[in-house]
Amino acid sequence: MIVADKKPIEEIIETVKAYDRILVLGCNECVTVCEAGGKKEVEVLASALRMHFIQEGSKKTFDEQTLERQCDHEYLEEIRSVIDNYDAVLSLACGVGVQFMAEKYHTTPLIPGVNTCFLGATEKRGLWTERCQACGSCVLAHTAGICPISRCAKRVMNGPCGGSTGGKCEIDKDLDCAWQLIIDRLRDLDRMDDYEIVTPIKDWSTERAGGPRTVAREDVQV
Amino acid sequence: MLRAFEKGADGVFVVGCMEGDCHFKTGNFRARKRVEQVAAILDTVGVGGERVRMYNLSSGEGPLFAQYAIEMDAHIRALGPSPVRTALEAQKTAA
Numbered sequence: 610m611i612v613a614d615k616k617p618i619e620e621i622i623e624t625v626k627a628y629d630r631i632l633v634l635g636c637n638e639c640v641t642v643c644e645a646g647g648k649k650e651v652e653v654l655a656s657a658l659r660m661h662f663i664q665e666g667s668k669k670t671f672d673e674q675t676l677e678r679q680c681d682h683e684y685l686e687e688i689r690s691v692i693d694n695y696d697a698v699l700s701l702a703c704g705v706g707v708q709f710m711a712e713k714y715h716t717t718p719l720i721p722g723v724n725t726c727f728l729g730a731t732e733k734r735g736l737w738t739e740r741c742q743a744c745g746s747c748v749l750a751h752t753a754g755i756c757p758i759s760r761c762a763k764r765v766m767n768g769p770c771g772g773s774t775g776g777k778c779e780i781d782k783d784l785d786c787a788w789q790l791i792i793d794r795l796r797d798l799d800r801m802d803d804y805e806i807v808t809p810i811k812d813w814s815t816e817r818a819g820g821p822r823t824v825a826r827e828d829v830q831v
Numbered sequence: 832m833l834r835a836f837e838k839g840a841d842g843v844f845v846v847g848c849m850e851g852d853c854h855f856k857t858g859n860f861r862a863r864k865r866v867e868q869v870a871a872i873l874d875t876v877g878v879g880g881e882r883v884r885m886y887n888l889s890s891g892e893g894p895l896f897a898q899y900a901i902e903m904d905a906h907i908r909a910l911g912p913s914p915v916r917t918a919l920e921a922q923k924t925a926a
Contacts, residue, residue: 618875653872656833661876663918 610639610730611703612737613646613723618657621699624720625658628697629668633658633722634688634710635675636702643737645723646701648675654701654722671699679706685713692717728759745815745822751803753794760787766808768792832869836878839916842907843869845885846896852889859887878913881906 625631633655641647655671662669672695676684679702692698697718700707704725711719727739742759748766749756758764762780769788772779776789795801813819835843845866847859863885870880884906886899 618872653833656837657872657876660833660837660873660878660915663922664877664914666918666921 610642610728611705611725612643612727612729612739613640613703613725614643615645615650615654616722616724618654618661621654621720621722622658622661625669625697625699628718630670630672630694630696631658632672632674632688632691632695632698634679634698634700634702635673636679636700636706637675637677640701640703640723642731644735646703650701651675654699678702680709682713685710743817744811744813746812748808748811751806751808752791753798753800753803755787755791755794757787757791760785760790766811768804832866832883833872836873836882836913836915839913839919841910841913841916842882842884842903844883844899844903846899847885847887849887849889878915879910882910882913 633651635641635646635648635651637647640650644650651673655673658669658671674688676687678684679700692714695717697720698710698714699720699722700710701722702710703723704721707719707721710717726737728741728743729737729739732738739759741756744758748758757766762778762784763770765788769786769792770779773786773789776786778784778786792801792804795804815822832843832845845862847862848854850859853859866883866885869883872880873882874880884903886903888895888899
């Protein structure tokens with residue numbers, strides 16, 4: 610899922626200062642799971658902002674709502690009837706949701722309330738780690754399910770570099786060497802022959818470096 | 832907890848079971864984490880994190896509960912009214 614982290618309240622206070630009627634809009638998907646932008650976080654943030662601004666004698670209002678997702682037309686349409694009641698929307702969705710909202714509600718100022726960080730998983734409550742960088746051409750079949758693009762600092766494709774020591778990466782002693790993990794797993798799966806296959810130079814055009822990407826599925830478009 | 836402060840509470844104290852004795856295993860640990868979160872938010876927005884506290888005791892310790900309540904009352908009185916309450920009252924007077 611997309612992992613995001615809450616923006617500091619001080620930063621949000623600065624960005625909402627210019628507006629009076631604000632809708633704090635959460636998202637029920639990824640940002641809920643990583644406890645950054647779900648219904649609970651909307652309530653907490655709205656409450657904190659009200660308490661801050663009332664002390665200044667401000668009459669700002671902070672309404673609260675959480676949509677199922679902010680990256681789908683159907684869910685964003687749910688607020689069409691109320692959007693004009695607000696001077697700005699403070700969206701706690703990931704960067705996708707904030708942008709999709711901005712495209713849909715062209716004349717409403719949008720403020721992000723979280724920093725979108727990476728594609729990752731919940732290792733345990735309160736700990737999310739990166740797993741995928743959406744390179745667009747997945748090699749996990751050949752690397753025992755461990756990704757050398759997202760988990761290797763150098764993104765090498767054919768085994769560990771010279772900096773791999775004791776199973777750790779040279780950039781950080783607490784960071785596992787991805788290729789050590791791959792080899793260990795290939796060995797456990799009795800597939801060390803896969804390690805002998807030389808992977809050709811990766812086609813990076815499907816990665817972000819090739820420019821903003823699109824997936825078009827004509828087989829499902831009506 | 833935040834809702835109470837938003838409505839003008841000068842202080843909030845949370846009481847949980849003795850650590851290790853929670854019927855729900857980790858309920859009191861989670862509550863303590865939330866109290867710490869609220870204290871941090873209250874510091875950021877200028878209300879003051881010292882206005883929220885958590886105490887641990889067993890449900891059989893009535894006199895100890897009373898003692899904590901007296902302690903919290905004295906602590907909050909020393910801090911004075913919450914700035915949110917002061918602002919709410921000012922708003923009401925101005926209206």
